[in-house]
Amino acid sequence: MSDRVLASVTPDQAHGSSHPAPAPTRRRLPARIAAHLRRVPTAAWACALVACLNAACWSLITPPFQAPDEPSHFAYVQDLVETGRLPSGGVESFSPQEQIVLRDLQQGEVRYSPQNHTISTATEQAQLQRDLSLPLSGASTNAGVAASEPPLYYALETIPYYAASSGTLLDRLALMRLFSALTAGLTTLFVFLFLREALPRRPWAWTVGGLGVAFAPLLGMMAGAINSDALLYAVSAALFFCLARGFRRGLTPKLAVLTGAVIAAGLLTKLNFFGLLPGAFLGLLVLTWRARRVSRRAAYRSLALACTIAAIPPGLYVAINLLTGRHTYGTISPPVASTTAKGSIFKEISYIWQFYLPRLPGMHDYFPGLLTTRQFWANGFVGLYGWVDTVFPAWVYKAALVPIVLLAVLFVSGVLRNRVSLRRRLSELSIYSVMLVGLAGLVGASDYLEFPGATGSYAQPRYLLPTAALYGAVLALAARGAGRRWGPVVGASIVMLFIAHDVFSQLLEISRFYG
Amino acid sequence: MVAGGLALTAIAVFGVLLHSPAMVIATNGMPTTSVLTAAKENVGACQTGETLPAGTTAIRLSLEATTGPLVDVEVLEGSRIVTRGTEGTGWFGSAVTVPVPPLRRTLEHAKLCFQMRLLTGYVALSGGPSNRASAATSDGKALPGRIRVSYLRSSGRSWWSLTGAVIQNMALGRAASGTWIVFPIAALAAAAIALGSWVLIRELR
Numbered sequence: 001m002s003d004r005v006l007a008s009v010t011p012d013q014a015h016g017s018s019h020p021a022p023a024p025t026r027r028r029l030p031a032r033i034a035a036h037l038r039r040v041p042t043a044a045w046a047c048a049l050v051a052c053l054n055a056a057c058w059s060l061i062t063p064p065f066q067a068p069d070e071p072s073h074f075a076y077v078q079d080l081v082e083t084g085r086l087p088s089g090g091v092e093s094f095s096p097q098e099q100i101v102l103r104d105l106q107q108g109e110v111r112y113s114p115q116n117h118t119i120s121t122a123t124e125q126a127q128l129q130r131d132l133s134l135p136l137s138g139a140s141t142n143a144g145v146a147a148s149e150p151p152l153y154y155a156l157e158t159i160p161y162y163a164a165s166s167g168t169l170l171d172r173l174a175l176m177r178l179f180s181a182l183t184a185g186l187t188t189l190f191v192f193l194f195l196r197e198a199l200p201r202r203p204w205a206w207t208v209g210g211l212g213v214a215f216a217p218l219l220g221m222m223a224g225a226i227n228s229d230a231l232l233y234a235v236s237a238a239l240f241f242c243l244a245r246g247f248r249r250g251l252t253p254k255l256a257v258l259t260g261a262v263i264a265a266g267l268l269t270k271l272n273f274f275g276l277l278p279g280a281f282l283g284l285l286v287l288t289w290r291a292r293r294v295s296r297r298a299a300y301r302s303l304a305l306a307c308t309i310a311a312i313p314p315g316l317y318v319a320i321n322l323l324t325g326r327h328t329y330g331t332i333s334p335p336v337a338s339t340t341a342k343g344s345i346f347k348e349i350s351y352i353w354q355f356y357l358p359r360l361p362g363m364h365d366y367f368p369g370l371l372t373t374r375q376f377w378a379n380g381f382v383g384l385y386g387w388v389d390t391v392f393p394a395w396v397y398k399a400a401l402v403p404i405v406l407l408a409v410l411f412v413s414g415v416l417r418n419r420v421s422l423r424r425r426l427s428e429l430s431i432y433s434v435m436l437v438g439l440a441g442l443v444g445a446s447d448y449l450e451f452p453g454a455t456g457s458y459a460q461p462r463y464l465l466p467t468a469a470l471y472g473a474v475l476a477l478a479a480r481g482a483g484r485r486w487g488p489v490v491g492a493s494i495v496m497l498f499i500a501h502d503v504f505s506q507l508l509e510i511s512r513f514y515g
Numbered sequence: 516m517v518a519g520g521l522a523l524t525a526i527a528v529f530g531v532l533l534h535s536p537a538m539v540i541a542t543n544g545m546p547t548t549s550v551l552t553a554a555k556e557n558v559g560a561c562q563t564g565e566t567l568p569a570g571t572t573a574i575r576l577s578l579e580a581t582t583g584p585l586v587d588v589e590v591l592e593g594s595r596i597v598t599r600g601t602e603g604t605g606w607f608g609s610a611v612t613v614p615v616p617p618l619r620r621t622l623e624h625a626k627l628c629f630q631m632r633l634l635t636g637y638v639a640l641s642g643g644p645s646n647r648a649s650a651a652t653s654d655g656k657a658l659p660g661r662i663r664v665s666y667l668r669s670s671g672r673s674w675w676s677l678t679g680a681v682i683q684n685m686a687l688g689r690a691a692s693g694t695w696i697v698f699p700i701a702a703l704a705a706a707a708i709a710l711g712s713w714v715l716i717r718e719l720r
Binding site: 060105115120121203206207452454489500 | 517527531539555581585608634636637665674681683687689699700706708710711713717718
């Protein structure tokens, strides 16, 4: 049976018909994992591979250290390898080895300054080559803005760092970027699997959503650079998949273990994962409530399993931090206190609201003259690359409103067409909404901390990409919104649009840095 | 459908590459070594002695902001406004580029004024030190120097004709230097598009 035929039945049926259920308890773990992987449709693997290739392409296009906070994230890995310790300082004073490369690449002059391009003379290149071969120390205790982040992504990045140890610092950076590109594949794979669980009736729509995410230029750029956001996207997509699977098939002990492990990985990847946490735990509670109808004991045991597994690794991380005199959990606790110290909670809520949506009557205007929904978020998704300093000409953002509005109309149509089945899954949709609001709230609160000096510092759509699964669902529903006959045609058009978007975004990046 | 989409994209890329990029044709020679002042409310500034080349289509001011305010620019010859332009809110970075109608002739000893409105944070005015007589003024007071200003117009050469120079630049400052870098980039992009198209056709058949 081909994958296409497999995909046209429900995942449950697909399991049964393609692979007769063996006695799982008798089989070894690697064999069981291999069996699970074999059940993943070919289309999902293809989408994942597309995302990897796209991110690898971006990794070659983006000049070294010209992606958001890349010098800091690289420094974290270097500190970890060279000193064997987590970085303790948040200053942007890195190892002599990194500092000299940043200087030779004129990184500081190019960053935030689209009028300045990368080095372009043989003399500058010769200087860089000379300095790359100097026996400078790679040790430092600083990792800039990354210093407060948990270590999972950086620990994984030590693998390519070691693997390229015979090369120069730029060789290491290139290999680390390629390693990071794998996370784009993982993100897309989990988005596809999420769609398969959450929107099971039209298998072709999974491919539309999967490819839409795979060709998203923002995902390509971020996963093609060294930044813990890349792993955060993958882990977050995995969390959405786990919850969708739970809502569709029930909370089994196996799924509880997987969900707990994913939450633990998320908590050890980036502090922003905390934004998804309330929704994730609420989801586990709802799943437990449902499962207790069958067996109360099994339900509570699964919940306890998930919570314990989720808590142990972050608990160890906190213990290490306390023992070594670091922040309890990076910088998450001080900002939480400082946001409320800035004023009443209502002011903060009002700020966060306006950070995303039009101001309501009676609200103080925190963003005068700005349509944040459009200027921060819609325009940001259309094109905001490099150190958020690389943008298309203004007319592109105006023109982009046409496909954005069309997609919105199709999405609403898709929701209306599927309203009966969606209404039945209101609790599941509420959980995803809580996760989205939680993440958006965390990003908005972080920006409130910067108010009024650097308002809008966090107005970067990359912070919302942990909800890539929902983004994929919007695309899949938009395609379905065109109806059974035209849906595939519209789906293909959506993917073509995203391919074009990706190509033009790459050309934009090339023109900005090398033009 | 898929082939049509890809063909349309290729045509659009071809068309875009026929356009000329904007280039800096002159500056006022000031470095960006100093922050002359940091504004947090609506404010304007003027500086005299600016030379605008003929054909200028945009004026770039060294203003640094996280979420840039609305910027109105005026260029005056004596008391007569010769050209003006506006850039909306929401720009980001170390400079703002304000489009203006193309200048028909070179302007010398012109006065350049700009006004910022709808600020949502601090805006730093960057430039270099100068004597008091030629310094920029804001609210009637002299700033400690002049703001860096650049003047832009279309380069007159298409992106196609600049391809060689762009590839040369791409070859520098990376792990393995060389113009060959464009081949893996093109191969990866082509492979992603080909694979994506294949799976799309296969699944949507």
